[in-house]
Amino acid sequence: MGTKSKIISRTDPVIYSESFSPLSESNLKFFKDNGYLIFENLFSRDEINSLLGELKKLTLNESKKKSPQFILEETGKEVRSIFDIHKISEMYGRLCKDKRISNIVRQILGSEVYIHQSRVNLKPGFDGKEFYWHSDFETWHSEDGMPNMRAISCSISLTPNYEFNGPLMVIPGSHKKFVSCSGKTPENHYRQSLKRQEIGTPDKTILENMVNDGGIVSAKGDEGTAIFFDCNIMHGSNGNISPYPRSNAFFVFNSVKNKLVEPFCGLNPRPEYIASRNFQSVEPIENFLKDSK
């Protein structure tokens, strides 16, 4: 755990657009104040089943599992995450363009957007590991050279999220502060940190204060529920001893006005599949299953 975190107020906007569509004024105000928005059943069960079927094919492919985009559990057997899922799978490539996602993100960020990172997370039942509190922006700024807080993550539940199976937890309002964690980033830190975050984590006192102010909200709900959250919100998840697996598709959209520069930590950039430098705009489509554009 870091012991010398610094905390400063956010200077970047949270909402970059003045348009009220597709999100309403109250949606936007909620996102501005809390740093996240949850939409239950944004995708239908049939749509989720298609996405799961696609995933099953991929995880059964033993040769693909050897590629660096496939992150295995510490046991070395089960797939924990697949990065670059929007490139590895055509279906997931269309999913991130689906208007139900892309237009919300474009509205909040007030510009065209591109995919900074994509992945699916497959948190197995019984021994899913915890993921400690962190702000993504801290890493994306330092290790990837993302200049400003103008990126949004969208996580789509592929399995029901219960209180029992380690759902994503966010601290509402925490996106309005920036916590700079202590400790020099070691070379190739990402290889370890994708499995378990151990260094550069925020101070307990800072987290306690944030939770005193904003509480904790967990993204529970049926499969098909989507949560959009600001790049700087403090989030994490507990482990999962329940038999219920927890899978989600995860896309990070960055504004094309916020393209990556050289990493601010002075190290080499992380691989393309973790922090893309392909800044091609996402072109919205009506529906990822019906529209094959």
Add this chain to the structure above:
Amino acid sequence: MGTKSKIISRTDPVIYSESFSPLSESNLKFFKDNGYLIFENLFSRDEINSLLGELKKLTLNESKKKSPQFILEETGKEVRSIFDIHKISEMYGRLCKDKRISNIVRQILGSEVYIHQSRVNLKPGFDGKEFYWHSDFETWHSEDGMPNMRAISCSISLTPNYEFNGPLMVIPGSHKKFVSCSGKTPENHYRQSLKRQEIGTPDKTILENMVNDGGIVSAKGDEGTAIFFDCNIMHGSNGNISPYPRSNAFFVFNSVKNKLVEPFCGLNPRPEYIASRNFQSVEPIENFLKDSK
């Protein structure tokens, strides 16, 4: 994880008494079917504050922390549990006699009862570890020589239990099956298993079936909430990365008609503070703070 668990139907009764007081007929039916009962706010906030104050004194006592009754987190610093709390603390000694607890247990077990084990658990915020699924009776039978399923645990929350801080989870109805776990019990297994259960855990398939049948219930609620649960119910808890600590007082009441014999695993009995062979009956008192008897 065990790979050769066996599952058999329970032959012992769950409810040993035909009296309907203090528990109602519907309370008893619920316990019989589900294996647990939760009473919110069984103890007042003032009462809980007294119990916490007593605990704080104990955990600050560095010389006491060296005694075997004090179990420390793997870090070696924070106190995870204090065993024999009813002997170490006069207040906790009276707590287990309080009629709100003792008479419920005496009713279900249909006899006088004694304390088989007592402890307080102090699950700290931020890095509280998980505790994998287990039935207590499996261990108490094998390692302690408890002949039959005629014991009940009572856990009293000393802190609020949220979905975020790793509350006790039970699988309703799982007390009606007995799962015998594979693996020979090593000598002095308890020293490790008090920290983290790694061997002799039930098969995933058995757990999946149990959860399919009964679901999972977590004991959430304000401080002062009490859960009574059968010695054979499958239970566990997730880790806790939230800042919220989770503390509880935990008493195992065994029927005086179910006194320990030689351990069935063939090893030496575990220490007195883990499995008592002092079979003195618990004499109910009105109130643990007001009645100093």
